Amino acid sequence: MTADNNFRPETTIPLVEETINVDKQSVVTGRTRVTTRTEIIEDNVEAELDRHQVDVTRVPIGRDLAPDEPVPTPRTEGHTKILPVFEEYLFVEKRLRLVEEVHIRTTTSVEDVRVPVTRRRQVSDVTHDEIADPNAIHKPV
Numbered sequence: 001m002t003a004d005n006n007f008r009p010e011t012t013i014p015l016v017e018e019t020i021n022v023d024k025q026s027v028v029t030g031r032t033r034v035t036t037r038t039e040i041i042e043d044n045v046e047a048e049l050d051r052h053q054v055d056v057t058r059v060p061i062g063r064d065l066a067p068d069e070p071v072p073t074p075r076t077e078g079h080t081k082i083l084p085v086f087e088e089y090l091f092v093e094k095r096l097r098l099v100e101e102v103h104i105r106t107t108t109s110v111e112d113v114r115v116p117v118t119r120r121r122q123v124s125d126v127t128h129d130e131i132a133d134p135n136a137i138h139k140p141v
Contacts, residue, residue, distance in 0.1 A: 028131060029130070029131055030128055030129055030130045030131055031128070031129045031131075032126065032127070032128045032129075033126070033127050033128075033129070034124055034125070034126050035124070035125050036122050036123065036124050036125075037122070037123055037125070038120050038121070038122050038123075039120070039121050039122075039123055040118060040119075040120055041118070041119045041120070041121060042116065042117075042118060043116075043117055043118075043119055044114045044115065044116055044117070045114070045115050045117050046112065046113070046114055047112075047113060047115070048110050048111070048112060048113075049110070049111050049113055050108055050109075050110060051108070051109050051110075051111055052106055052107070052108055053106070053107050053109070054104060054105070054106055055104075055105045055107070056102060056103070056104055057102075057103045057105070058100050058101075058102055058103075059100060059101045059102075059103055060099075060100050061098045061099060061100055061101060062097070062098075062099065062100075063097065063098055064095050064096070064097045064098075065095065065096045065097065065098060067095070071084075071086075071096065072084040072098065079105055079106060079107070080103050080104065080105045081103075081104045081105075081106075082101050082102070082103055082104075083101065083102045083104070084098055084101055085098075085099050085100045085101065085102060086098060086099060087099050
């Protein structure tokens with residue numbers, strides 16, 4: 001075996017390793033406050049109201065219907081609804097007599113009204129208070 005004159009053992013040199021520690025702390029810089037309140041608002045509500053008025057007029061007719069005459073049926077003439085009213089009576093023979101007509105007229109009017117109502121509404125108020133020296137108050141985390 002021949003000896004190698006160039007062989008040198010390796011030398012390890014220990015190095016220093018740095019580590020980092022990070023610390024956090026909470027610093028209060030201000031406070032925010034949210035409050036709610038309910039406002040009451042007095043207001044008027046406007047609306048249109050339809051008012052229907054019905055007038056009933058009885059119109060006496062008092063005539064007998066002929067045996068071959070068709071029986072009058074309810075009808076409408078303009079804004080008037082006409083309802084025939086009948087009665088049976090005995091006269092040696094039975095006949096249909098138109099006693100009267102009931103005329104029903106409907107009229108519509110529009111009326112503007114103002115009604116006081118109370119409404120409620122919530123409002124939020126937000127305030128933010130700054131602290132003059134934020135380093136004065138510390139809280140560790």
